[in-house]
Amino acid sequence: MKVPRAMEQAKIEVSQLNFYYGSQKALSNISISIPANRVTGLIGPSGCGKSTFLRCLNRMNDIIPHTRVEGEVKLDGQNVYDPAMDVVELRCRVGMVFQKSNPFPKSIFDNVAYGLRVNGWRDKREIEERVEQSLRSAALWDEVKDRLRESALDLSGGQQQRLCIARALAIRPEVILMDEPASALDPIATARIEDLIQDLKREYTIVIVTHNMQQAARASDYTAFFYLGELVEFADTKVIFTKPTQSRTEDYVTGRFG
Amino acid sequence: MERKFEEELEEIKQSLLSLGSKVERNFGDAISSLIDRDPVLAGDVLARDPLVDLAEVQLDEHCLYVLVRRQPVARDLRFIASTLKVVKDLERVGDMASDIAEHVLALLRYPPVRDFPEIAEMGRLAQQMLKRALDAFVKHDPQLAREVIADDDKVDEMHSRIWDSLVAVMSEELSSIPAVPHLFAIIKYLERLGDHSSNVAEMVVFMVEGTDIRHSVKIRAIRERLAAESES
Numbered sequence: 001m002k003v004p005r006a007m008e009q010a011k012i013e014v015s016q017l018n019f020y021y022g023s024q025k026a027l028s029n030i031s032i033s034i035p036a037n038r039v040t041g042l043i044g045p046s047g048c049g050k051s052t053f054l055r056c057l058n059r060m061n062d063i064i065p066h067t068r069v070e071g072e073v074k075l076d077g078q079n080v081y082d083p084a085m086d087v088v089e090l091r092c093r094v095g096m097v098f099q100k101s102n103p104f105p106k107s108i109f110d111n112v113a114y115g116l117r118v119n120g121w122r123d124k125r126e127i128e129e130r131v132e133q134s135l136r137s138a139a140l141w142d143e144v145k146d147r148l149r150e151s152a153l154d155l156s157g158g159q160q161q162r163l164c165i166a167r168a169l170a171i172r173p174e175v176i177l178m179d180e181p182a183s184a185l186d187p188i189a190t191a192r193i194e195d196l197i198q199d200l201k202r203e204y205t206i207v208i209v210t211h212n213m214q215q216a217a218r219a220s221d222y223t224a225f226f227y228l229g230e231l232v233e234f235a236d237t238k239v240i241f242t243k244p245t246q247s248r249t250e251d252y253v254t255g256r257f258g
Numbered sequence: 259m260e261r262k263f264e265e266e267l268e269e270i271k272q273s274l275l276s277l278g279s280k281v282e283r284n285f286g287d288a289i290s291s292l293i294d295r296d297p298v299l300a301g302d303v304l305a306r307d308p309l310v311d312l313a314e315v316q317l318d319e320h321c322l323y324v325l326v327r328r329q330p331v332a333r334d335l336r337f338i339a340s341t342l343k344v345v346k347d348l349e350r351v352g353d354m355a356s357d358i359a360e361h362v363l364a365l366l367r368y369p370p371v372r373d374f375p376e377i378a379e380m381g382r383l384a385q386q387m388l389k390r391a392l393d394a395f396v397k398h399d400p401q402l403a404r405e406v407i408a409d410d411d412k413v414d415e416m417h418s419r420i421w422d423s424l425v426a427v428m429s430e431e432l433s434s435i436p437a438v439p440h441l442f443a444i445i446k447y448l449e450r451l452g453d454h455s456s457n458v459a460e461m462v463v464f465m466v467e468g469t470d471i472r473h474s475v476k477i478r479a480i481r482e483r484l485a486a487e488s489e490s
Binding site for chain 2: 213214217241242243244249250253254255
């Protein structure tokens with residue numbers, strides 16, 4: 001499905017994507033253009049394939065045995081499933097934030113600096129600058145600037161999730177994939193993450209999986225509804241939540257199934 | 259979808275129907291009090307108006323409560339948004355029934371003006387519009403709603419015709435001059451009933467199809483004008 005607003009530029013173009021867990025087909029013939037510098041929400045009942053689809057975008061499914069992919073996922077025109085594609089580089093360009101915050105058992109600073117050091121950064125001053133920028137971008141700097149050497153595990157759940165976002169931002173990705181990033185957070189921490197998403201889309205393309213309909217309505221510019229491994233509808237979020245064109249979408253968003 | 263939510267939506271629908279039937283009855287009685295020169299019936303209409311006001315406020319409260327609790331989307335959202343607008347139209351129609359009743363009581367101070375069967379006919383047509391608009395709302399029937407909207411032109415045309423007749427009566431029968439302005443006011447309310455019924459019908463189309471057809475010609479024109487201005 002095309003970008004709903006014709007003038008938008010696509011960052012990721014997915015064509016006829018099929019995905020299999022063993023013999024079980026989890027995604028069927030998915031075609032979608034994900035617009036740059038926008039938030040695209042993926043919704044659908046459990047098992048509909050939305051998280052599988054998300055993980056296809058940076059080949060996180062590669063690490064799951066007995067899986068198979070058909071079709072294309074193009075990032076700025078380059079197929080990420082091309083054998084020549086450097087997967088480590090791909091995951092630098094397409095970062096990911098998970099449902100459960102997963103800071104490393106290290107200091108706050110080292111968590112954010114981790115990806116930089118793995119990528120060969122050695123200059124202490126440059127690393128410090130990038131860590132500060134990333135924590136500021138993740139709206140966490142003011143809360144942690146005086147305790148950067150303390151363990152990340154001492155932070156609250158909401159702070160840990162923003163730390164994970166800062167860690168993803170440190171290596172300057174182009175796309176950020178978020179798999180239910182606020183589902184384990186209280187309403188205030190959720191609101192901060194949602195505000196942050198709005199700030200981040202100026203510089204990043206964001207794709208977010210959420211089970212929370214209201215969150216999809218609040219946070220995303222576009223919404224894609226998945227059902228039984230198919231992409232049923234992809235449209236402006238306003239359309240999906242006020243006047244969806246497909247009856248299955250309407251039945252799902254109004255809570256009549258799922 | 260939770261069963262309780264379904265019940266809440268059904269309660270809103272039933273409350274709207276109940277408000278609609280109160281308004282229809284008041285408006286019908288107001289017209290009858292005019293035709294029959296019946297001050298008791300006109301008084302009944304005035305006495306019942308606060309019940310319409312109460313039903314309006316209660317239904318608004320109920321809709322807001324469901325919005326807060328359920329945060330409805332898609333067709334459920336359109337249903338509640340439409341209900342909130344329809345309630346306002348119905349309440350205005352209820353007020354107009356009271357206004358007609360007051361004019362009837364004032365008219366009764368004067369001898370009858372020449373018989374005007376067209377006013378009764380216009381009243382019937384306008385009331386039919388309201389009844390059919392509410393039927394369309396309950397049955398989710400946009401086709402019926404569009405027929406109601408089309409009928410508004412007939413009511414407007416009758417208004418112009420009766421207006422001219424009333425002007426002629428005033429010039430021919432000077433004794434009618436104190437009474438006829440009340441009839442001018444009443445036919446204006448009948449014409450407005452047609453407008454409010456059209457509003458209800460437009461909301462039916464929005465509720466069912468998700469398309470806002472209000473002022474569509476004027477809005478298209480102003481959009482084109484604004485677009486042309488921004489280009490130049």
